[in-house]
Amino acid sequence: MTLRIRHTLAAAALLALGMPAFAQTTIKDPWVRGTVEQQKASGAFMQITSANGGKLVAASSPVAGMVEIHEMAMEGNVMKMRSVPGLDLPAGKTVELKPGGYHVMLMDLKQTLKAGDTVPLSLVVEDKDGKRQTIEVKAPVRALGADAHDVKKH
Numbered sequence: 001m002t003l004r005i006r007h008t009l010a011a012a013a014l015l016a017l018g019m020p021a022f023a024q025t026t027i028k029d030p031w032v033r034g035t036v037e038q039q040k041a042s043g044a045f046m047q048i049t050s051a052n053g054g055k056l057v058a059a060s061s062p063v064a065g066m067v068e069i070h071e072m073a074m075e076g077n078v079m080k081m082r083s084v085p086g087l088d089l090p091a092g093k094t095v096e097l098k099p100g101g102y103h104v105m106l107m108d109l110k111q112t113l114k115a116g117d118t119v120p121l122s123l124v125v126e127d128k129d130g131k132r133q134t135i136e137v138k139a140p141v142r143a144l145g146a147d148a149h150d151v152k153k154h
């Protein structure tokens with residue numbers, strides 16, 4: 001009983017502060033790799049921490065016609081990327097999306113992404129009860145050359 005009351009109070013406190021209930025999932029250091037003209041795809045990277053655990057199930061961006069969640073995996077001797085239906089976010093653990101690992105793949109790009117630009121991203125996180133929340137992130141674009149050795153993987 002005491003626990004239930006505490007829970008209710010905590011929820012009320014969050015509402016009073018105007019904090020969204022999904023504040024339990026935090027996104028740190030989001031960024032997008034810059035592109036050259038005519039390049040149609042790029043990757044978005046960030047650190048995601050879900051306090052109670054959940055799953056990143058979808059993403060979208062106004063700059064991309066299509067967005068997928070990708071992982072890098074060995075196929076034979078070759079490292080390849082492929083789309084996954086979701087990315088598990090274990091409770092309290094920071095999951096890092098980075099070049100050479102998990103990433104949000106921006107495809108069908110509608111514009112060139114230049115260093116200094118900001119790319120809006122909508123990330124859909126599903127909690128353990130199957131409830132979905134959308135988290136809006138503004139990711140700065142970093143120069144393509146900043147991580148040149150990874151570019152060929154894309």
Ligand SMILES: [Cu+2]
Binds near residue numbers: 082103104
């Ligand atoms: Cu990819």
